[in-house]
Amino acid sequence: MAFGKGCHLHLIDGSAFIFRAYHALPPLTRKSDGLPIGAVSGFCNMLQKYVEDNAGPDAPTHVAVIFDKGSHTFRNDMYDQYKANREAMPEDLRPQIPLTRRATEAFNIACKELDGYEADDMIATLACQARKAGGRVTIISSDKDLMQLVGDGVEMLDAMKNKRIDRDGVFEKFGVWPDRVVDVQALAGDSVDNVPGAPGIGIKTAALLINEYGSLEDLLDRAEEIKQPKRRQTLIDNRDQIELSKRLVQLDCETPLDFGLDDLEVKEPDPDTLLGFLTEMEFRTLTKRIADALEVEPPVIPDTTPEGANPPEDAVEAPPIDPAAYECVRDMAALERWIAKARDRGWIAIDTETTGLNEMRVDLVGISLCVEAGEACYIPLIHKEAGGDDLFGSDDLAEGQMGVDEVLDALRPLLEDPAVMKIGQNMKYDAKILARYGVKIAPIDDTMLMSYAMNSGLHGHGMDALSERYLSHSPIPIKTLLGTGKSQITFDLVPIDEATKYAAEDADITLRLWQVFKPQLHKAKVTRVYERLERPLVPVLAEMEMTGIKVARDTLSRMSNAFSQKMAGLEAEIHELAGQSFNVGSPKQLGEILFDKMGLEGGKKGKTGAYATGADVLEDLATEHELPRRVLDWRQLSKLKSTYTDALQEHINPDTGRVHTSYVISGAATGRLASTDPNLQNIPVRSEEGRRIREAFVADEGKVLVSLDYSQIELRILAHMAGIDALKQAFRDGQDIHAMTASEMFNVPLDEMTPDVRRQAKAINFGVIYGISGFGLARNLRIPRAEAQGFIDRYFERFPGIRTYMDETVAFAREHNRVETLFGRVIHTPEINAKGPRAGFAKRAAINAPIQGTAADIIRRAMIRMPDAIADLPAKMLLQVHDELLFEVDTDATDGLIAAARQVMENAADPVVHLDVPLVVDAGKGQNWAEAH
DNA sequence: AAATTCACG
DNA sequence: GACGTACGTGAATTTC
Helix, strand or coil: CCCCCCCEEEEEEHHHHHHHHHHHCCCCECCCCCCECHHHHHHHHHHHHHHHHCCCCCCCCEEEEEECCCCCCHHHHHCCCCCCCCCCCCCCCHHHHHHHHHHHHHCCCEEEECCCCCHHHHHHHHHHHHHHCCCEEEEECCCHHHHHHCECCEEEEECCCCEEECHHHHHHHHCCCHHHHHHHHHHHCECCCCECCCCCCCHHHHHHHHHHHCCHHHHHHCHHHCCCHHHHHHHHHCHHHHHHHHHHHCCCCCCCCCCCHHHHECCCCCHHHHHHHHHHHCCHHHHHHHHHHHCCCCCCCCCCCCCCCCCHHHHCCCCCCCHHHCEECCCHHHHHHHHHHHHHHCEEEEEEEECCCCCCCCCEEEEEEEEECCEEEEEECCCECCCCCCCCCCCCECCCCCCHHHHHHHHHHHHCCCCCEEEECCHHHHHHHHHHCCCCCCCEEEHHHHHHHHHCCCCCCCHHHHHHHHHCCCCCCCHHHHCCHHHCCCHHHCCHHHHHHHHHHHHHHHHHHHHHHHHHHHHCCCHHHHHHHHCCHHHHHHHHHHHCEEECHHHHHHHHHHHHHHHHHHHHHHHHHHCCCCCCCCHHHHHHHHHHHCCCCCCCECCCCCECCCHHHHHHHCCCCCHHHHHHHHHHHHHHHHHHHHHHHHCECCCCCEECCEEECCCCCCCCCEEECCCCCCCCCCCHHHHHHHHHEECCCCEEEEEEEECCHHHHHHHHHHCCHHHHHHHHCCCCHHHHHHHHHHCCCHHHCCHHHHHHHHHHHHHHHCCCCHHHHHHHHCCCHHHHHHHHHHHHHHCHHHHHHHHHHHHHHHHHCEEECCCCCEEECCCCCCCCHHHHHHHHHHHHHHHHHHHHHHHHHHHHHHHHHCCCCCEEEEEECCCEEEEEEEHHHHHHHHHHHHHHHHCCCCCCCCCCCCCCEEEEEECEHHHHC
16 A cells, blocks of 8 residues: 555654663563563563554554664764763663564564664654655654654654653643744753753743744844843853754654655564564563464463573473383273373373274274373273284283273363364374274374474474484384284284383374474464464365275276286287297386397486386387387286276275275475375376276265366466466466467467467476476477477567566575465475586476465365365265365255355465466266266 | 386376 | 486386
8 A cells, every 4th residue: 555645654663662671671581591581572562562552443554663773873973972971782682672673573563774863863754754645643652852743643652651642742841832842952952862952941941932032043043132141141152052952853854765655554463473483582471462362373382491501402301201101091090190181281192003004994902192291101992912822912802901982981072172282193093093983083283294384395294203303212113013024913912011112102202292393383484384274184184085985896897807808918919029928017128128139229228227118218119110009008008907997996995885095294395185095196087098997986876976176276376476467367368378378479369279389388388387498398299309498488588477486486495495385385495505406306396386385275275164165065075186176965966066166166265365367166077087077 | 125117186 | 518307296016
């Protein structure tokens, strides 16, 4: 908003705030390292009070905190004694000065200072400018030097006394109206600032004289007329000194500012930045108060009480991890004690142990809990008795275990209590296990997701890795309990005392990680990402995964048989063409046949010395010989059979008749999900034969599958982020974006567009998202490299903003070692400043990550909102495939579902981000996934 | 366990 | 001047 009529500018005298805060508070120090912090604390409190007090209907439109800078100003040049009797700044205040600047910025309030000028001059200049522009001004200060500015739309406000000072207030103080205040000050002088004035004349006398003679100039000119002899002589003798004093107290309205009023617009504070700063300062009360005001969770500030001058990293005192100290809970009295402790704390770390990894099938073996570092327990439930000479244990339960139902009934109120935070590492797993036992665990925190929000791109987020990295502790490897390979046992066969050490340690580590991560989230500025994009996805995905999708086993089975037959035929032909029998599935053997035995041209060995026989190589060879084509066909069938038609059958859950994938929230650095066991995000679709596999993914009786997918979401995001007007307009007009790109690049009118030209433009559009290179485009389009480079050059010529965006993204990454999505997701790019080919990879990844990541954020937001949006419909969300959501819905509710889901998806960016391009969602429906897509 | 290949967005 | 080059995934298979 441009500053003008109707605007209201607040100018805060920052230095006055600092000194008030310093003197009002005892010399507080930061607990962890003893840094003096009292003035900063008071300063923040005053700023917060200011924000709260000024939120009403008369709220400012523009605001700035103005600070003094440097000790030497133009007034010292006029008069070397100016402010000379000022006491030096107290030693414990000096280090706090920069922190008050950071505090102001953390509140997202403009923070201004100018070397060689006092804050008062900047305030005067800004007030003048604001009045000229037709706006109102309030100066938050009680400094009398500023009173000369009052009147005609300018007021002062004493923030501590909450008292407004207008023209009348100034008159009360100086006995003159604001326009004569400098005259009075010039006569009366100021002992604080060491302004000399006229000896023996105070404010009262000065006001009397000014009122009688009208102005200081007239008074000095007519000093002879003053009746009192002593007063007359003083004015005559000290004329120069009085005139100097006036120049000293007169504020400069022409301060050269390097910013304008428009730059001072009021902005909402960013919760992460603000709370991050307050957390760093360890202001517990204020952090909580502001977190409440911002309606986010207050960060936990670790309680660090060093003896003496311990460095902060040593200050986080936690007992060493000692598995021998953990308790095994075997009776209800003990369990109740743990539940009481958890209620007392308000949080508890929890981990479940099971007979395997498939959440839909395994049994709950035990539960571990931890309420405080080092204080953890394990509740064994169905451990088997070690059975005599039977290596695999007996079927009898071991002694001293409570019943599963008994324990869960006791824990359920705690685990479902909204007032107790349940902390876990990969909570989706535990939530699904517990859900199958009738416990809806909530609310939750997840250390894996905290690490992901802060450290994506830096390292993995598994518990062992996190423990090593952040706790310097290597957890007991699960292998030592279960063994490996064929002789591997399940957790229920582990002796209870060993299980206790392992399981309770996991809960202990999880709690410690939580204590490390929780305050870091705010400092890393990813609280919103964690709280809005990661954590809420856990119950949504858990529900989807438990629902699963119906897969027709007989369809897959028939396909497998058909593939087998075709493969056998192809294999015989291949052996015939090769003149010998060999394993077609072995790239090594195939390479030797093709390049050594048959002597085909173009054999290239990779770093391991094996010939490359990838699809692109075989494709080129196919013009020379029949064999490579046969191998390509065979490979396609082999892939479809082994990865899909065979493997999917293994994944059909016998209880539900459905396939239940598992999504990894922290799998992809960009924010995308990953699907495993089985991967349902790479079911074939591009080839006709492959697409038929989707016919096996079916709707239940009386239902249909509905697929909704974002149209060109990444290109739309690129158009928005890079600010490409032509692309944005094309999307608004619903144009064919690839045809439009082709038209712009090749100067072909849209109605004369050929499919081939459009195809090339499409490849360029996608290439751009990936950090295009001439080589890559040439390979993709199978055209000469120079030609591909020509296309790219022309593309950037036509859309220079894209190149700017890419350059800026890479420059940002090089400076900060990270990039960000529109929603604040952070993706670290640790390799960006590496040398050699790694730098190229990192650069392209950095260009791609904000685009892919923003698209991922958007569909996450849609998914998180979806359960509420479709709650009244007989529909379930089943799958996510990056830009597609698949639903199953009662046939007669299909249209309602499409409308509701589309509404959520198309508006998923709002209100956090307003995209300059519309998001368009295409819908399809059918009895199976092939029809729906 | 690494390398190769190929399925998806 | 050479080098290596589209981004992000997971799974099956062969090979060492």
